[in-house]
Amino acid sequence: SMLDPEGKARVFSIIRDLNKSLGMTVILIEQEVDDILELADRVFVMKSGEFVLGGTPDEVFASVDVLKEVGIRVPSIVEFGNLIGAQKTPFSVEEAVLIAKDGAWKEAADRDASPTVEVAAPGVEATAPAVEETAPAMEAAALAAEATVPAVEAVDLEFRYPMGVKALDGANLKVYPGEFVAIVGQNGAGKTTLTRHFNGLLRPSAGDIRLLGKSVLNEPTANLCATVGYVFQNPDEQLFCDTVEDELRFGPMNIGMDKDRMEEAIRDILLDIGLDRYRQVWPRYLTKGERQRLALASVVAMEPEILIVDEPTTGLDWLESLQILDYLERLRRDKGKTILIITHDMNIVSLYAKRVVVMANGRVVGEGTPREVFSQPKLMEQAYLRRPQIADLSDTLWGEVLLTPHEAADRLKRSSRTNREVAGK
Secondary structure, three states: OOOOHHHHHHHHHHHHHHHHHHOOOOOOOOOOOHHHOOOOOOEEEEEOOEEEEEEOHHHHOOOHHHHHHHOOOOOHHHHHHHHOOOOOOOOOHHHHHHHHHOHHHHHHOOOOOOOOOOOOOOOOOOOOOOOOOOHHHHHHHHHHHHOOOOOEEEEEEEEEOOOOOEEEEEEEEEEOOOOEEEEEEOOOOOHHHHHOOOOOOOOOOEEEEEEOOEEOOOOOHHHHOOOEEEEOOOHHHOOOOOOHHHHHHHHHHHOOOOHHHHHHHHHHHHHHHOOHHHOOOOHHHOOHHHHHHHHHHHHHOOOOOEEEEEOOOOOOOHHHHHHHHHHHHHHHHHHOOEEEEEOOOHHHHHHHOOEEEEEEOOEEEEEEOHHHHHOOHHHHHHOOOOOOHHHHHHHHHHOOOOOOHHHHHHHHHHHHHHHHHHHHO
16 A cells, blocks of 8 residues: 555556466455456455455445445446446446446436445544535635745755655645645655655755745754644654553643643544544554544644645555545645645545645656646656546546546436437437
């Protein structure tokens, strides 16, 4: 899960060769199922130590509702097939294209394609947000129009690591107050290096960092962290207290927050993020998803205006990922926080990001709404990224990029109705 799309493709290619060429038996444990659908002969789904589904991919992924209840993200192509009532479950874009052009699905084409609400863990809201056709672009444009001064800005930033590796080569980026921005790119593109400059964890070799228009190159990291919070990719790198609530106290105490205000914030955050019942628990006893939420909560407790989260979904299942991203979106929507995430998950980008920043070779090489970025194949290729399968499907069928299975299903049904109306005239 820490690999970029190109790295994942190479690993799965090796696994395929081991199985097909050498006859090696492969047992693969994986949260992300898109890449294994065409590899696997059989699939088993576990929940709470028990097998709840098992069989061929066709058999298992016919049980869409069960998969969602367990917390598994149903592949977008599979979901598309389910929404249009396909007689055979598609596992690839090519199969979905053939099914979409085949009139066999049309008898079920008028079924409701409204977005499905995911099942939430106790105490935590988790919903897969519906993506309106123009909502991300409209909101991002409105934010940029309202805010003339960026919340954070990198100007011609350069950075070399001690061994001489040039990680940033003239990187420029503006992020405005209240935005939800996803930074994407191949491993080594400079994403983490860039964002670690925003609160002084790294200092540039050249260039400038500005918060609300003011250069902060000489500002101590201890001061910057009160404004720019940073959540590391591995939560265990920033969890070291004896109890959950002590983790949330550590940051506020060190920046001198008023005690009553701190305790009120801790209480509200633990309730909001679903960790209230673990207040006195040693963090190492928590699950990976719970530790990820705790690391995030410990930074939020300091009340930073800008929150950077590096790979928020690494090692998490789909339900846990939604819980984290829903919480970040609530912080942006309800409290006006500026959110930056670093991610390889284009499905998360499609659902949550209002703007996408693409990095390659230490520079920002492109940006726009998810729809705009996914509509630029050369940009995706330059950054070694793979857009979601639904984007490939909709581009193939209609020459436009759609972001969700529901959008694609609705588009297909509208096209079918239009064709029938034209044929009837």
